[in-house]
Amino acid sequence: MEDLIFNLFIFVLASFVGFELITKVPPTLHTPLMSGANAISGITLIGALIIAGGTESVYAQWIGFAAIIFATINVVGGFMVTDRMLEMFKKKED
Amino acid sequence: MSQFLPEFLQSYIPNTIQLIYLIATGFFIVGIKRLGSPATARNGNQLASFGMLLGVVVTLFDREIVSFEFIIAGLVIGSLLGAIAAKKVQMTAMPELVAVFNGFGGGASALVAWGEFSRVSPDLFDTQALVTTGLSILIGSITFTGSLVAFGKLKGFINGGRIALPGQNYINLILTFIALALVGWFAYDPNYEVIFWALFALALLIGLFTVLPIGGADMPVVISLLNSYSGIAASMAGFVLGNNLLIISGALVGAAGLILTNIMCKAMNRNLASVLFSSFGGDDGGAAAVTGDRSVQQTTADDVAIQCSYAKKVVIAPGYGLAVAQAQHVLKEVASLLEEKGVTVKYGIHPVAGRMPGHMNVLLAEADVPYDQLYDMDQINSEFSSTDVVLIIGANDVVNPAAKTTADSPIYGMPILNVDEAKRTIVFKRSMSPGYAGIDNDLFYQDKNQMFFGDAKKSLQELATAIKELD
Numbered sequence: 001m002e003d004l005i006f007n008l009f010i011f012v013l014a015s016f017v018g019f020e021l022i023t024k025v026p027p028t029l030h031t032p033l034m035s036g037a038n039a040i041s042g043i044t045l046i047g048a049l050i051i052a053g054g055t056e057s058v059y060a061q062w063i064g065f066a067a068i069i070f071a072t073i074n075v076v077g078g079f080m081v082t083d084r085m086l087e088m089f090k091k092k093e094d
Numbered sequence: 095m096s097q098f099l100p101e102f103l104q105s106y107i108p109n110t111i112q113l114i115y116l117i118a119t120g121f122f123i124v125g126i127k128r129l130g131s132p133a134t135a136r137n138g139n140q141l142a143s144f145g146m147l148l149g150v151v152v153t154l155f156d157r158e159i160v161s162f163e164f165i166i167a168g169l170v171i172g173s174l175l176g177a178i179a180a181k182k183v184q185m186t187a188m189p190e191l192v193a194v195f196n197g198f199g200g201g202a203s204a205l206v207a208w209g210e211f212s213r214v215s216p217d218l219f220d221t222q223a224l225v226t227t228g229l230s231i232l233i234g235s236i237t238f239t240g241s242l243v244a245f246g247k248l249k250g251f252i253n254g255g256r257i258a259l260p261g262q263n264y265i266n267l268i269l270t271f272i273a274l275a276l277v278g279w280f281a282y283d284p285n286y287e288v289i290f291w292a293l294f295a296l297a298l299l300i301g302l303f304t305v306l307p308i309g310g311a312d313m314p315v316v317i318s319l320l321n322s323y324s325g326i327a328a329s330m331a332g333f334v335l336g337n338n339l340l341i342i343s344g345a346l347v348g349a350a351g352l353i354l355t356n357i358m359c360k361a362m363n364r365n366l367a368s369v370l371f372s373s374f375g376g377d378d379g380g381a382a383a384v385t386g387d388r389s390v391q392q393t394t395a396d397d398v399a400i401q402c403s404y405a406k407k408v409v410i411a412p413g414y415g416l417a418v419a420q421a422q423h424v425l426k427e428v429a430s431l432l433e434e435k436g437v438t439v440k441y442g443i444h445p446v447a448g449r450m451p452g453h454m455n456v457l458l459a460e461a462d463v464p465y466d467q468l469y470d471m472d473q474i475n476s477e478f479s480s481t482d483v484v485l486i487i488g489a490n491d492v493v494n495p496a497a498k499t500t501a502d503s504p505i506y507g508m509p510i511l512n513v514d515e516a517k518r519t520i521v522f523k524r525s526m527s528p529g530y531a532g533i534d535n536d537l538f539y540q541d542k543n544q545m546f547f548g549d550a551k552k553s554l555q556e557l558a559t560a561i562k563e564l565d
Contacts, residue, residue, distance in 0.1 A: 072172025
C-alpha cells in the first residue's frame with residue numbers, strides 16, 4: 001500500500017508539471033509537440049526491455065519482443081519525424 | 095549487461111539506474127519546456143530523445159535482464175521501421191503518422207502489462223499491480239485499435255463518415271462499464287484466465303467502437319485524445335513494474351494530450367462529449383447547403399495581381415485545400431514577389447487550419463515561410479480592419495461569418511478569422527461546394543468579395559506570372 005501511495009504522488013505531481021509546461025506552448029508548435037510528446041510515451045520501451053530480457057518464460061519473452069518492436073517504432077519514428085518538422089522552422093534571414 | 099561489470103560495482107547498480115532515470119526525467123521536462131518556443135524547439139526534441147537513449151541504455155544494466163537476443167532483434171526491427179516511416183512521410187500525411195505511432199505506443203504498454211503478468215506468478219502480484227495491469231491493458235488496447243481506425247479513416251481505407259450500430263453510444267457506455275468491472279474481477283481473482291482474455295478482447299473492441307462512429311473532420315481531436323491515453327497507459331505500465339521513469343513520462347504525455355485536446359475542441363467550437371457521441375463532420379453533411387440563386391463576383395489573375403501589388407498590407411488565410419493542392423511553395427513565391435514590391439505580407443493561421451493543430455505551420459515551414467510571418471488567429475484578427483486584401487486559399491469554414499451571425503448554424507460560436515473586416519477578400523476555390531461542415535458561406539456573396547475559381551496551385555502560378563508581368 002505504501003508503494004501505491006508513493007507512486008500516486010509521483011503520478012499526480014508529474015501531471016501537474018505536464019500541464020504547466022504545455023500550456024505555454026504557442027499554437028505554431030502544436031503539431032511537433034504532439035508528435036514529440038507521442039515519442040516520449042514510447043518510454044514504455046523500458047518496460048518492454050525488462051520483459052524481453054528475462055528468462056523466466058519464453059512466452060513472456062516473445063510478448064516483450066513484440067512490445068519492443070512497437071515501442072521502438074514509436075520512439076525512433078516519433079523523435080525523427082519531430083526533428084524533421086522542426087528543422088524546417090526558420091526565422092526570416094535579415 | 096550487469097554481469098560484465100566488476101564485482102565491487104554490482105551493489106551500486108540498482109541505485110545508479112534510479113539516479114540516471116532521474117536525470118532522464120530531467121531531460122524530458124527540459125525538452126518539453128524547450129519545445130515551447132520555435133527558436134529552441136529542435137534542441138528540446140533532441141534533449142528529450144537523449145533522455146530516452148539514456149533511459150534505454152541504463153535499463154540494459156538492470157539485473158533482471160540476462161538475455162539479449164530478443165532485445166537486439168526488437169530494437170533493430172523497430173528502429174528500421176520507425177526510421178523509414180519518419181523519412182518517407184509527406185508532411186500532409188502527418189496526422190496519419192502520429193495516429194499510427196501512437197497506436198503502437200499504446201499497444202506496447204498493453205503488451206508490457208501482459209508480459210509482466212505472464213512472467214511473474216499472479217500470486218506475487220499485489221492488488222495495486224493487478225489493478226494497474228488491468229488498466230494498462232484496457233487503456234493500451236483502446237489506444238491501439240482506436241488509433242488504427244483513426245489512421246484508416248484519415249488514409250481513406252475506412253469510410254470517413256459515421257459507421258455505427260443503432261444505439262452505439264449506449265452500447266459503448268455499457269461495454270466500458272463491463273470492462274471496468276472486469277478490471278475489478280481480474281484484480282480479485284487473477285488466476286481465472288478467462289477474465290483476463292475477456293478484458294483484453296473487450297478493450298480492443300471498445301477502441302474500434304469508439305472511433306468508428308466519429309467523422310473524419312473530428313479525427314484530429316480523437317488523435318490528440320488517444321495521444322493522452324497512450325501516455326496514461328505507459329504510466330499504468332510503470333505502476334505495474336514499479337518504474338518511476340515510466341510513471342512520470344507517461345503522466346507528462348497524458349497531461350500534454352489533454353491540454354491539446356482541449357485547445358482543439360475550443361478552436362472547433364466542439365466539446366469533447368459531442369465529438370465522442372455524435373456524428374458531425376466527415377461526409378455526413380447533415381446540414382444541407384442552401385445555395386439559392388445569389389450571385390458571386392468572379393475575378394482573374396491579372397486583376398488580383400494589380401490589387402495585391404498596390405496594397406499596403408496583404409494577409410493570406412490558408413486552409414487545408416492549399417496543402418491538398420501542394421501549393422505551399424507557389425504561395426511562398428507569390429508572397430516574396432509582393433514583398434519585393436514593398437507590400438507587407440502576413441499569414442493568418444486559424445488554429446484548426448490543416449488537419450491537426452499547428453499542421454498548417456508545419457506545411458508552410460516546409461515551403462520556407464519564416465515563422466515570424468505566421469500569426470495566430472488572435473494576433474491577426476485585430477489587423478484585418480487595416481488590411482487591404484485578404485487572400486483566402488483552400489479555407490472555407492474558418493472564415494464563414496455564419497459562425498458569428500447565424501445562431502442555428504452548426505458552426506455557430508466557432509472562433510473564425512474576421513476576414514470580412516478587410517477592404518477586399520479574394521477566395522481561391524475550386525468550385526462553390528461547401529466545406530467540411532457542409533454549409534454555405536455568406537462571405538462569398540458579399541460585395542467586397544471576389545472568387546478566383548480553379549485549382550489552388552494553378553491559380554497561384556497564374557498570379558505569380560501576372561505579378562511579374564506588372565514590372
